[in-house]
Amino acid sequence: MRRLAGGVRGLLPVLPFFLLTLLPLAWLLGTVSWEGAKAPVWGREGLLLGRTLLYGTAVASSAVLLAYLALVFGAFTPWVDRGLLKAFLFLALPVPGTVFAYAGLKALGLLGLPSRGFAPSWLVHTASLLPVALFILATGLHTLKKEPLHAARLLGSDARMLARILPGMLAPQVLAALGTVFLLSVGDYAIPSIFSINVYSLGIFVEYSSSLSLGSTLVKSAPLVLLQALVLLLLLGRTEPLFLTGGRKGMLTLELSLPGTLLAAGGLLLGLALLLVLLPFLLVLTDLAMWRGLPQTLARSGRDLAASLGILFRAGILALPVSYLGGWWLHSLRKGRRPALFLVLLPAFLPGSLTGAALIHLYNRPCTSGLYDSLWMPALAVLARFLPLSLLVVHASFRRLDRELVDAAFLLHPSRLKAHLQVLLPLVLPGLALGTAFLLLFGLGELGATVLVLPPGSSTVTVRLYNYLHYGASEEVLGLSFLLLAGMGGILGAAGLLSGLARRLRKMD
Amino acid sequence: MDRTNGITLHELTKTWPQPGGAERLTVFSGLSHTFPPGSRTAIVGPSGSGKTTLLQMVAGLEAPDGGFVEAPKAPELGYVFQSPALWPHKTVRSNMRYGLGEHLFSGADPLEEARYRDILQALELEDLQGKYPATLSGGQAKRVSLARTLVTRPSCLLLDEPLGALDGALKDRVLDFLLEWVHWTEATLLYVTHDHGEARRICTRVLEVRDQGLVEVG
Ligand SMILES: Nc1ncnc2c1ncn2[C@@H]1O[C@H](COP(=O)(O)OP(=O)(O)O)[C@@H](O)[C@H]1O
Ligand SMILES: [Mg+2]
Numbered sequence: 001m002r003r004l005a006g007g008v009r010g011l012l013p014v015l016p017f018f019l020l021t022l023l024p025l026a027w028l029l030g031t032v033s034w035e036g037a038k039a040p041v042w043g044r045e046g047l048l049l050g051r052t053l054l055y056g057t058a059v060a061s062s063a064v065l066l067a068y069l070a071l072v073f074g075a076f077t078p079w080v081d082r083g084l085l086k087a088f089l090f091l092a093l094p095v096p097g098t099v100f101a102y103a104g105l106k107a108l109g110l111l112g113l114p115s116r117g118f119a120p121s122w123l124v125h126t127a128s129l130l131p132v133a134l135f136i137l138a139t140g141l142h143t144l145k146k147e148p149l150h151a152a153r154l155l156g157s158d159a160r161m162l163a164r165i166l167p168g169m170l171a172p173q174v175l176a177a178l179g180t181v182f183l184l185s186v187g188d189y190a191i192p193s194i195f196s197i198n199v200y201s202l203g204i205f206v207e208y209s210s211s212l213s214l215g216s217t218l219v220k221s222a223p224l225v226l227l228q229a230l231v232l233l234l235l236l237g238r239t240e241p242l243f244l245t246g247g248r249k250g251m252l253t254l255e256l257s258l259p260g261t262l263l264a265a266g267g268l269l270l271g272l273a274l275l276l277v278l279l280p281f282l283l284v285l286t287d288l289a290m291w292r293g294l295p296q297t298l299a300r301s302g303r304d305l306a307a308s309l310g311i312l313f314r315a316g317i318l319a320l321p322v323s324y325l326g327g328w329w330l331h332s333l334r335k336g337r338r339p340a341l342f343l344v345l346l347p348a349f350l351p352g353s354l355t356g357a358a359l360i361h362l363y364n365r366p367c368t369s370g371l372y373d374s375l376w377m378p379a380l381a382v383l384a385r386f387l388p389l390s391l392l393v394v395h396a397s398f399r400r401l402d403r404e405l406v407d408a409a410f411l412l413h414p415s416r417l418k419a420h421l422q423v424l425l426p427l428v429l430p431g432l433a434l435g436t437a438f439l440l441l442f443g444l445g446e447l448g449a450t451v452l453v454l455p456p457g458s459s460t461v462t463v464r465l466y467n468y469l470h471y472g473a474s475e476e477v478l479g480l481s482f483l484l485l486a487g488m489g490g491i492l493g494a495a496g497l498l499s500g501l502a503r504r505l506r507k508m509d
Numbered sequence: 510m511d512r513t514n515g516i517t518l519h520e521l522t523k524t525w526p527q528p529g530g531a532e533r534l535t536v537f538s539g540l541s542h543t544f545p546p547g548s549r550t551a552i553v554g555p556s557g558s559g560k561t562t563l564l565q566m567v568a569g570l571e572a573p574d575g576g577f578v579e580a581p582k583a584p585e586l587g588y589v590f591q592s593p594a595l596w597p598h599k600t601v602r603s604n605m606r607y608g609l610g611e612h613l614f615s616g617a618d619p620l621e622e623a624r625y626r627d628i629l630q631a632l633e634l635e636d637l638q639g640k641y642p643a644t645l646s647g648g649q650a651k652r653v654s655l656a657r658t659l660v661t662r663p664s665c666l667l668l669d670e671p672l673g674a675l676d677g678a679l680k681d682r683v684l685d686f687l688l689e690w691v692h693w694t695e696a697t698l699l700y701v702t703h704d705h706g707e708a709r710r711i712c713t714r715v716l717e718v719r720d721q722g723l724v725e726v727g
Contacts, residue, residue, distance in 0.1 A: 145594070147592050150588075150594070151657075154584075154586065155661060156610065168597070169596065169597065
């Protein structure tokens with residue numbers, strides 16, 4: 001009994017996190033009425049699932065391969081400014097799929113290439129998730145030990161080290177990147193649907209919006225969700241130690257001597273990767289028609305923009321304490337880290353439509369009607385999908401703290417609350433700002449759940465953009481893409497300011 | 510043996526950046542020294558004095574801030590790092606064979622194969638061949654790392670505390686074998702340790718890192 005109570009108390013810090021992320025789904029599972037739920041048509045579902053798997057695998061392998069080759073070149077030659085590279089990466093990471101879809105439509109149109117079907121969708125989806133792959137692999141390079149690589153260089157050649165040693169040493173990160181990109185690509189229908197290919201997550205959306213039956217939606221989602229859970233579980237089995245490393249300061253830099261052809265190929269690939277990643281910025285920001293039409297865009301979409309910002313404001317306020325507490329909980333966890341990580345990460349990969357349906361089921365009742373008809377619903381959707389991200393970032397900041405420093409904080413301060421507020425919180429504040437910024441940035445582009453839970457009559461910039469995209473790369477779409485990029489810039493700027501301020505405050509005392 | 514495998518340091522200066530933007534730490538300044546071919550020199554000094562930094566510069570892995578180094582390049586140069594630096598995804602066997610390149614597998618030279626076996630036996634690694642580095646003890650990993658370099662028969666050998674994780678009788682046996690190996694190959698040896706006894710046993714000169722330079726102590 002005592003142990004049970006202790007266990008529950010141990011879970012307290014992470015309770016808000018799970019209330020916001022997994023509770024709606026758990027509630028849905030527990031209380032849904034199966035009456036009238038359509039039985040799945042196994043042959044058809046199986047085929048669609050198979051195609052989706054193929055699609056996700058194609059996107060994941062091309063994104064990770066390109067990221068690996070480009071990064072290796074970027075990290076190991078003297079010509080690339082790594083600071084600049086990192087800045088680009090941070091900028092491109094949260095660009096929403098819908099903006100990539102606009103850039104893809106536009107670029108394919110300019111090149112006279114077809115904009116329907118598997119190939120264009122695959123290409124654009126690869127470009128949109130390339131920053132994720134680059135980010136995970138770059139973090140991996142960050143934590144690699146130098147000596148084994150040097151040993152390989154001395155005992156063989158630099159080229160042989162790249163071919164035989166580095167891939168093996170980076171294997172966990174490569175796997176993590178493959179898995180993450182795969183899970184993200186099969187959970188999101190925005191890009192495939194705009195390029196007219198049918199994927200499983202679109203099927204879930206169609207099922208819910210046509211039948212409005214939660215039972216049918218759950219049945220329809222089950223195969224994809226089970227598959228995603230399985231992939232996540234396998235992934236954690238191989239890559240869990242990645243979450244334990246705090247990360248070394250300073251990026252790994254080796255200046256290798258490589259044959260000219262290899263250098264040329266690497267440079268080309270890095271160029272290609274950067275071009276793909278920066279395409280949205282290039283195509284949107286350099287378009288004069290966009291700047292000319294800006295006043296009109298603002299006038300037309302002012303309400304959408306206000307709604308988007310209102311949603312993010314609400315989400316941000318809640319995310320700060322919840323991700324701090326959750327990050328602390330994960331950091332101080334001694335046992336059962338793998339199941340904990342599984343539960344923490346799972347919500348991030350669930351199909352957005354399922355998350356949206358679960359939120360509706362939980363909050364569409366008389367006692368919460370004030371909440372249900374407000375922008376709090378899409379804010380809850382953003383939290384349900386992206387809190388895992390901010391929690392992980394905060395957790396990483398905790399890991400980077402000195403063990404002794406944390407212990408000392410609790411020894412010196414009589415109350416735990418004081419230790420947190422006066423010592424730990426200021427120390428992880430930059431991480432908290434960054435994590436929340438990530439949540440807001442990804443939240444700005446959230447589509448799958450938001451589209452279902454928006455109060456009647458309102459829309460967000462992303463939802464509007466997605467709706468217009470079906471009619472092609474019009475000027476309207478251009479303006480909305482700009483608004484999203486500008487919103488990202490604003491969030492990044494604010495986060496930068498905040499973390500700068502936090503650093504200044506810390507220096508002062 | 511007619512190989513120009515000596516090492517010469519010319520006016521070496523080396524500094525490291527300090528955390529928190531403090532002034533750079535000067536480890537060496539104006540260090541000049543010659544290690545003739547076939548000489549055996551121990552480098553001693555307390556930890557943090559710059560022994561590893563010196564070897565890294567000799568191996569060309571760290572550039573000095575001033576001056577330059579003349580030393581053989583790989584594969585004539587062998588360097589056993591202070592950490593075992595094994596490749597975690599390869600077995601002990603493939604770790605050890607990596608430096609032999611492909612030629613051992615194609616048209617295997619029986620003499621070379623025999624030498625490989627000798628080293629394996631002397632460092633008591635025969636039973637570990639199929640294991641992965643993560644399953645080895647610190648001392649075992651260190652011996653694999655040593656063997657991995659010795660099998661390539663470098664004519665200039667840099668060892669950074671190679672026996673640090675070994676103790677007792679095993680340490681003596683490995684030391685004996687190393688001595689035999691160096692005599693036989695006539696390699697130039699730079700041997701970093703903080704054990705003066707060990708230093709005297711294997712080397713003819715002992716230098717200490719002191720005042721940003723090297724001082725002869727025995
Ligand atoms: N990569 C590095 N960056 C910054 N400082 C370093 C680095 N490597 C070594 N140092 C510093 O240089 C000094 C000498 O280090 P090292 O050569 O490893 O000493 P030793 O091998 O004698 O113990 C130490 O004060 C160490 O902190
Ligand atoms: Mg050292």
